[in-house]
Structure formats: C-alpha cells, structure tokens
Amino acid sequence: MEWLNRLLKKDLTTFIKFSIVGAIWTVANVAMDIAFVKYLNLPSWFGTLLSYFILYVGRYYSYLALKVIQPQFWKYAYSTIAFTAVIYLLKNAAVYMFNLPIEYASPVIAALAFVLKYPFYKSINLISNKVD
Secondary structure (H helix, E strand, C coil): HHHHHHHHHHHHHHHHHHHHHHHHHCCCCCHHHHHHHHCCCCCCHHHHHHHHHHHHHHHHHHHCCCEECCCHHHHHHHHHHHHHHHHHHHHHHHHHCCCCCCCHHHHHHHHHHHHHHHHHHCCCCCCCCCCC
C-alpha cells in the first residue's frame, strides 16, 4: 500500500503544479493573443505564433523550477511543437474559416489544450518521476 500512497501523492502533487503553471501561462497566452492580434494589429498567424514562442519558453522553465517535467529540452520542444501545431491550426481555422473573434476562439482552444497536455506529456514520459 505504501507504493500506492507514493504514487497518488506524486501524481497529485505533480498534477497540481502542472495545473498552476499551465493556468498562469494559459492566461498569459490568451492575453498575448488578444494584445498581438487585436491591439497591435498583427496577422493572426503571426500573433499566435509569437505568443506560442514566448509561452513555451516561459512554461518550460517554470515546469523545471517546480520539478514538474524532466530536463529534456529537445523532447519538450518537439512534443510541444507537435501538440501546438494542432492547436495553432484550430485557432487559425476558428478565426479565418469560421470568422470567430480571437477573444472568443483563443480562450476556448487554449482551455482545450490545457486539459489535454498533461496526459500527452505523461504518455511520452516527460512528466517527472521524482517524489517530493
């Protein structure tokens, strides 16, 4: 039973840290999307791309600081790029194909990414295995 307690403690603690970092950076991502596209008048494709770059570098170092993920930058980079490509296409489809305002499309799609990212990182063994 001790192993089960350690597993639950590790997963719950890691998930909470992951969620806090993710929530902070998700809000920052949405704010940057709106600022870059709506107020700085950047094209949606460029504004969201710039926002993603800032988001992922900041989030990587935040995860490392809290020991949420393993320090494997390239694994983080390529898996995040693959994950982001899908989310990026969804955001641009929402704006360009469905004519949804960025202030509505970005939070909905960012929330979807937020929910799916932990199981994705866990499936590729990027989540840290250390018990605090």
